[in-house]
Amino acid sequence: MGDCCETEQGVYVDSLLNLEWLRKSLVREEDSIIFSLIERSKYPINSRLYDESAAASLLHLFIKESEAVQAKTGRYTSPEENAFFPASLPPPQHKLVETFGTYQGDDDRNYAATAASDLACLQALSRRIHYGKFVAEVKFRDSPQDYTPAILAKDREGLMKLLTFESVEEAIKKRVEKKAMVFGQEVELQENGNYYKVKPELVSQLYGEWVIPLTKFVQVEYLLRRLD
């Protein structure tokens, strides 16, 4: 066959040539495209990013260097992937990527795309959790008389109590569960069943067990240093 699949053999490439599987993939890519557009809409134009008065725009450099990192992780050995700047990309460098064994059940070898996806998750979680510092600062400024004694006494438990509003936490957990149902549903022109791409109750649990406690941990640590 043509140049689309020469680099790879086996089960995965076979699945790429199954029309039903391709249809599903194309429909799934719609979600990725729309999520990425929505995420881009979080930021203003930031037109300096595209300024080509220098030799190359900042975006150009960013994409080129990001693609190099992803190439080292083997992104462009996947038959579905095509780099924007394919010239002089580095080869896959890690011994895990270089080992071409058989595919496992848990393994489609999209390591770089998976890692990029993990990084996006981790950065979103980190950003959300570290916002706690700004919230803590505002709360401190609003009522220093409440926080100052606990800070001076290094009273972590007291600070934690001041920062805890159970009804707010419950509302957040309910809202993220609802969001996971809305954003994770299969959208078809005809109505269909309730299948969610990510379990909504797991997202609520992630918030209850990790995001909210870690945010409060960051807040307490921030406040403990506030009067230094």
Add this chain to the structure above:
Amino acid sequence: MGDCCETEQGVYVDSLLNLEWLRKSLVREEDSIIFSLIERSKYPINSRLYDESAAASLLHLFIKESEAVQAKTGRYTSPEENAFFPASLPPPQHKLVETFGTYQGDDDRNYAATAASDLACLQALSRRIHYGKFVAEVKFRDSPQDYTPAILAKDREGLMKLLTFESVEEAIKKRVEKKAMVFGQEVELQENGNYYKVKPELVSQLYGEWVIPLTKFVQVEYLLRRLD
């Protein structure tokens, strides 16, 4: 104030200390977290990515190198951003990032986050468009008798006609518009108005004017080389 905002002054940092703005940002981050979880769920576990039998896991290396690229683009000069591997990150390198002028209306200086977001859009679009090659290959294998004469005659128009199904294209455009409405809505525990983060009709237009024509362009180019 504390260490959360020492590096920056001005309008932007002031807005970080406005409770209503912070609340909105935290709610918006929920969407980013959930989108990123849904995107991660596209891939299997890919457990080799996390294998720490080498000095560092592939994910570790990927994040470290990606953060270096983002640092060069100034990501960690934003007060909301915190690197996972902050030791020995390179400084912002591009003259655009290094120039600290006043903020413009279109500019919040989140250049690296914006560029990462652009890259995610572009990669999703590219992946979707290049899937066309696999679709073209399947179609060719299913009915070589239809495609072979047009390929041999280098008849682009004829190939384009064979690949065009207007009712399918209309259904795709309608579906992506519906998806943009579902995924882009503001989700609150109480119902609220119809505000969409990205204009649904623009997504439909993006598909109609760019994604579908470019996919067919890729398919025609693929098929023209199919018998070489």
